[in-house]
Amino acid sequence: MTEFALVLPVLALILFAVIQFGIVFNNYITLTDATRAGARKAAVSRQDPNRNSAVMSAVRSSASDLTSSKLSVSPPSSTWAPGADVTVTASYPYSISLLGFAVKSGQLSSTTTERVE
Numbered sequence: 001m002t003e004f005a006l007v008l009p010v011l012a013l014i015l016f017a018v019i020q021f022g023i024v025f026n027n028y029i030t031l032t033d034a035t036r037a038g039a040r041k042a043a044v045s046r047q048d049p050n051r052n053s054a055v056m057s058a059v060r061s062s063a064s065d066l067t068s069s070k071l072s073v074s075p076p077s078s079t080w081a082p083g084a085d086v087t088v089t090a091s092y093p094y095s096i097s098l099l100g101f102a103v104k105s106g107q108l109s110s111t112t113t114e115r116v117e
Helices: 001-042 051-061
Strands: 085-098 101-115
Touching: 001 051, 001 085, 001 101, 051 085
Parallel strands: none
Antiparallel strands: 085 101
């Protein structure tokens, strides 16, 4: 019983750390998928007059699991010539906290590049 009482806090701390890491990793995967969806939208929207807003909207709608107000999406960068590259970048803040203390925080960032069709 004494050994269990000594080991339980350490095991609980490790469990909470794994859960927090899983949440941050899920946010990163969602962010990466959202930039991929935005880059695909940009690749096929060369002649759309509102392509920047359409791309940013595609990123935001694909990242529905993330808090939209915290999601930062940069306008796509490209020359928009056929065969040129278009780059879509988005970032999202993260914070890993254990027992109420922020252990690590920062910005998750993802960039996807596709060829304009």
